[in-house]
Amino acid sequence: MWVTVSSELGENNPKCDSPARIGTKFRGISPFLTRLFLPCIAAAFAISLFAQAPKRKGNCIPPAPDQAAVDRGQKLFSQNCSFCHGKDANGGDGGPDLIRSVLVNHDEHGNLIAPVVLNGRSQKGMPKFSLTPAQISDIATFLHARNRYVRYRQLYQVKDVVTGDANAGEAYFNGAGRCNTCHSATGDLAHVAREYEPEALLRTFLYPGRRGASPPIERTRKTVTITLKSGQVLSGPLQHLDEFTVSMYDASGDYHTWPHDAVRVEVHDPLAAHAELLRTYSDTDMHNVLAYLETLK
């Protein structure tokens, strides 16, 4: 992706170590970010990234987070928080999206997150936790890292996003990406490039199923297979799942609910592959795939 960056980016910002003498064009998000981080080491995570159009003066981009802290935070998050807020913190059945949370975005090193975690919001379904300041700080670092990752992929609303190699994208589609196990260039994705502008197309395959009414909810809805103690098996749309309860609709549309430990539960998430892909794409893969999808006019 070619991104044109004002060479003033980072200047006039007391949070940046030194005035940035940044070149104007970088290829790919990663090298772009890597070079930007250097003059911005001192910047805090809490800078609201949405407010930072690359064209604006005086902004710099927060430094890469401490990976060890992110890993510790991720572990704590998955043990304590993920069953409500989702594995990737982008919302779940029991709690809101924390990646797009205003509170989380304004947090610095846990200063806003800590009170919520320590006191809970019991009226609203958020329990309190006794975690140490260091643990909360690690969780905060994990959340900010997730946020940074998601935002940068959405932040650069650049004109010419289609810079990849369509042939390499096609090879990835039918090879390493295994896209063809669920999609077909002549079936469901035929003409997909007519439906979306390139940027929207990029977002669509990075985050499918997040566009409200479309695609139809059934195609992205989680389903569950329940095996009862008697051996009877039911499957259908998952309605609710937490550590205590599982609820679903069976094939005839009847609603059922059981204590979680009374049945065997197998959840099928049609978008799980996409969530997984999001962790594995390189920027090059991403742009090659986009270039390929763009040929599906």
Ligand code: HEC
């Ligand atoms: C049982 C479900 C549940 C668990 C477990 C849970 N949360 Fe929450 N959390 C919620 C709910 C529900 C809300 C929304 C409360 C409200 O509407 O004010 C919330 C709100 C929050 C908020 C405030 C978001 C905002 O924008 O106001 C933060 C931060 C947060 N949770 C962090 C955590 C962390 C960190 C953990 C793990 C240590 C955790 N939560 C565990 C249910 C949960």
Ligand code: HEC
């Ligand atoms: C395990 C199945 C699976 C795999 C693998 C998979 N997808 Fe998807 N994809 C889905 C589902 C389910 C949806 C959401 C339903 C829908 O929009 O058809 C979706 C949606 C999409 C959409 C949005 C379609 C639209 O019309 O809005 C695009 C584009 C897409 N995927 C591209 C890809 C690409 C590119 C890959 C490989 C890098 C890939 N998918 C891998 C299952 C998969």
